[in-house]
Amino acid sequence: MTQQPTVESLSQKYADPKWRKSLSEIVNIAALLRHSIIDAEYKVSDAMNGAIVLTDYGSKIRQQLITKHDVPAKEASLICLLEIASDDLIVDVEKTNTGKLIEEISAHIRDGKIKYPLRYTRELYDKAADLFPDRRVRLNSHDTARLLENTPCGVFQVGTHITGPLGIAESMQGRWIAPRSHLALQHCSDVACHAAHVTDLSTNYDAQINRELPKVAKVLQSTSKAAEVWAEFISEVRFPEDASYDAYDFLPAPLLLGECFSMEELREMVRWLHENAGPQVRDEMRRVGYGSGREEKLEEANSGTLLQLCWIARSNEIAKAIDALISSNVVKIAPGEVRKRQLTEDCLGPFELFGEVGAYGFRSKSLDDDLPLLRLQRLVGGLYDMTKSEDREELNWQLRSVEGPNIESRLADFLYKHDPASVVENIVLARKQNVDVAFEKLHITNQGLSATGVSSDKDLVNQILWKLGFDLPLPTKRTELFWRYHGEMTQLVRDALASSSINIEKIKSAGALYFPELEGVLEDSLQYAWWALTNDHVSSRRPFVYAQSYGEEAWRSLSDYQKKDKNLENLSLNGRRTLYPLVNSFGHFSSFLKDLCVHADEYVRAVDAAPGYVGKTDIQKFPFAHTVPFLDLVSGSQDALIEGSATVSILLRAADVVGMRNNLAHFQKTPVELGALEQALDATRRAIERLEAMGFCRMIYAISERSTDRWGRSTVTLTGADGSAISLAQPSSFKWVGMPNLGVPQYLFKGAIFESPGEMLRFSDDPESSFSKMWDNYPRRCRYSTYRAGGEAASAVDAAASSHKILP
Known part of the structure; x- marks a missing residue:
């Protein structure tokens, strides 16, 4: 009896690195073919058939498929390639011409005979929204073909082989981002559901290779555990280089490109990589169709092509490109913006890393909330060599205010009790050598800094915190600049009242800054309050998300309202809004809120427009019975907002703030005028404080x-x-x-x-930003609540049941 193999015996027998690399190539090719989508007319080419060489064991399997199960010879050879091993190796790893197989697959991709779905952009998501009004759990081959028609080939990578519209390109870095046909493709009609649901695509099971594939399961009816041993051994051979334990790994960088950057930004990414990622990247780009003198071709490239070109570079080079384009303002990141993938959620490696992009470039973040702190501890621990007396003395000086029995315990105490920003500022920035070490460990280059390569301490701290994975300091509140100007203006007036000689021009100059900023605060506050209190956030295309442009509709709404109410002054609210209409618009808004209460019945939410859980559970409540959220606030809150809005107008009108602003150019230093200005400033202070207390001022x-x-x-x-x-x-x-x-x-x-x-x-x-524009109409919900399975014929089930055990 033949002795059963073990993983250990296979590891000893096949220890040659060259042989193992060849086996990995076979696995890569099998994965590309197994998970591709083909149509009914697909045929195994003579060249592909000729490149496959089987072992003696594999030849017997092939012969049984041909003689006992009527499988055509070329299909039998390909089926054997897809299986790889069972009781023994089926494919001759050393003699199979993997280069020819990759060449054939590449040609079939370019010809459209082999397809992959474009997973890492939103194109298929949008097309599914246009094609399928109902929720599809699975698309049959016909609907899959409709979905993929006239869309770029999907970008995936096994080993160094990248699929895409250019066929197969070769990457400078091995990756395992294998093809898959289950995509986050649809949002259901339930407004309370915010996840994109997965839909399975189908290959065409009328293709001869798919019709014949299930038959191999009948041939490989072995009761031994050899197939499981081979699967484990192949996994061991295939994945060591991918099991990175680098907590700063850049591997997530390629995955976010299509969901986080516009087409023009992707073109700039390709240009940067072509020029800066090294000669091998340029050579491969040129081989697949892009290089010097081909700029026009790049302008016409689709999203799949641009992704495929980017993936040629190593992940760290892609991260460098992101950092460089952001620091040079080619990619413009809005203040406070963090770009993340919206549809796909792959997390990679043992630290479950995913990518994010912000003002300080790319970073790998983790699902593990502890990782940023662990990274910081590791970083600080590597800044000082405790075996060197000069380093111990330096650290001892830095920790002079921290008590403890020794330097190590004092450092640990400092890390535990101080916030990360303080740790970075006091330890990392203590000397240039530390900053250099931090930049090296965190992979920060001058491309991540300002154009001069020199940044302020605040920028350096934020850059390091960002790369470690910490949240950055919050953006300033909307009223911060106003309060600064208010303080300056108030002090000038008080000084003028107490002095016999004062420069009136200083007051006028301060007023020239103060009043426009007051206008900005009033305008922003009313826009935001109107949007927050009167829009249906539940059914919004972006629920409970505010963009500044959303508030512009407030002025049209208030203009329409004041035309209906003859008791209201007809304010000029279109175009540039000056202080007078802004001051009085808060009174109009108060009346508008009152009127909503009177006509509350007109805004009752339809039963079929409520989230799916409403009426089915009392564990989770739904408070928004109306499409206007103001109507669902507690009565005390409604009253306070109505009264508060009116009070803002009353305060500013009573102190004649508008008149003070208009008369500032002719202002004279008299006790009467200075006193009136002081009263106007005090009234303005109270009005803005009231807006802040109600929540009208964004922070x-x-x-x-x-x-x-x-x-x-x-x-x-x-x-x-x-x-x-x-x-x-x-x-x-x-x-x-x-x-x-x-x-x-x-x-x-x-x-x-x-x-x-x-x-x-x-x-x-x-x-x-360009990113927010990309996702402005997301999510796009199914119009109907019905679900369709979209299943195939029984042959699909049979094919799915055929042996997949060997493939990772």
């Missing part, structure tokens, strides 16, 4: 503290850029409503309480 809050007891009850404290804090109790019965998770930065509309004591409207921010 981002982020989680600063969370405490949890043994039963899971927690208090989450969110702190704003100005240091103000709000605590919210968890768990919440409103988790399914769709407001942002408390772990992400967000706006808190403090005056809009829909459930006492502290359930308020909350919104995430959408900085306007």
Whole structure:
């Protein structure tokens, strides 16, 4: 009896690195073919058949397929290639012409005979929304063909082989991003569901190779465990180079390109890589069709081609390109913007890394919240060589205010008790040598800094924190500049009242800054408040997400309203809005909110427009019975917002703030005029403070503290850029409503309480950029709630049941 192989015996027998590399190539090719999509007319080519060489064991399998199961010879050879091994190796690893097979697959891709879905952009998502109004769990081969028609070939990679519209290109770095036919393709019609659902695509099972493939399961009916041993051995051979334990690995960089960068930004990425990623990248780009003198061809390239060209470079070079394009402002990142993949969620490696892009470039982030702190500890620990007396003395000086029995314990205490920014500022930035080491460990290059390569301490700290994976400091609140100008203006007036000689021009100059900024605050506050309180965020295409442009509709709405109410002054609210209409528009807004309450019945949400869970559970509540959220606030909150809006107008009108602004050019230093200006400034202060207290003035809050007891009850404290804090109790019965998770930065509309004591409207921010434009109409929901399986004939099931055990 033949002795059963073990992984150990196979490892000893096939220890030759060259042989193992050849086996990996066979696995790569099998994966490319196994997971491709073909049509009914697909035929195995003579060249592909001629490149496959089988072992003696494999030849017997092939012969049985031909003689006992009527499988044509070429299809039998390809089936054997797809199986790789069972009781023994089926494919002759050394003699099979893998180069020819890759060449044939590449040609078939370019000819459209072999297809892959374009997974890492949103093109198929949009096309599915246009083609299929109902939710599809699976697309049959006909609908799959409709979906893929006239779309770029999908970009995947096995080993160094990258699929795409150019056929197969060769990457400078091995990766395992294997083809797959299950895609995040649709959002269902339930407005409370925010995940993109997976749809399975189908190859055509009328193709002869697919009709014959299930027969191999009948031939390989072995009761031995040899096939499992071979599968384990092949996995061991195939994946060592991919098992990276680098906590800063750049491997996620290629995956986010298609979802995070516009077409023009991708073109710039290709240009940068062509010029800067090395001669081998240029040579491969030229081989597949892009190089010097082919700029026009690049302008016509589709998204698949651009991704495929980028993937030729190593992942660290792609990250460098992202950093360089951002630092040179070729890719413009909006303040506070963090670009993330929206459709795909692949996490790679043992640290479950995924990529993000922000103002400081690319970073690999982890699902493990502990990783940024562990990275920081590792970084700081590597800055000082404790075996060198000069390093110990230097660190001892840096930690002079920290008590402890020795340097090591004092350093650990410092890391535990100080926030990451303080650690970076006090330890990493303590000497240039430390910064150089940090840049090397975090893969920060001068391309990630300013154009001069020199940055402020604040930029250096933020750059290092970003690369480590920490959240950056919150953006300033909308009123910060106003308060600075207000303080300066108030002090000038007080000085003028107390002095016999004062420069009137200083007051006029300060006013020239102060009043336009006041206009900006009033305009922004009313736009945001109108949007937050009167728009249906549940059915919005981007639920509970605010972009500044969304608020522009406020002025058309208020203009229409004031035409209906003859008691309201007809304000000029179109075009550039000056201080007078802005001051009075808050009174109009107060009346508008009152009127909503009178006509509340007109805004009752239709039963079929409510989320699917409504009426089926009382564990999670749905508070928005109306399409206008203001109508679902508690009555005390409604009254306070109505009264507060009116008060803002009353305060500013009573102190004649508009008149003061208009008369500033003719201002004279008299006690009367100075006193009136002082009163106007005080009234303005009270008005803006009232707007801030109600939540009209935008300010981002982020989680600063969370405490949890043994039963899971927690208090989450969110702190704003100005240091103000709000605590919210968890768990919440409103988790399914769709407001942002408390772990992400967000706006808190403090005056809009829909459930006492502290359930308020909350919104995430959408900085306007090329990225936000890419995703502006996302999600696109199915129009109907019906589900269709879209299954194939029984042959599809048979094919799925054929042996896949060997492939990873």
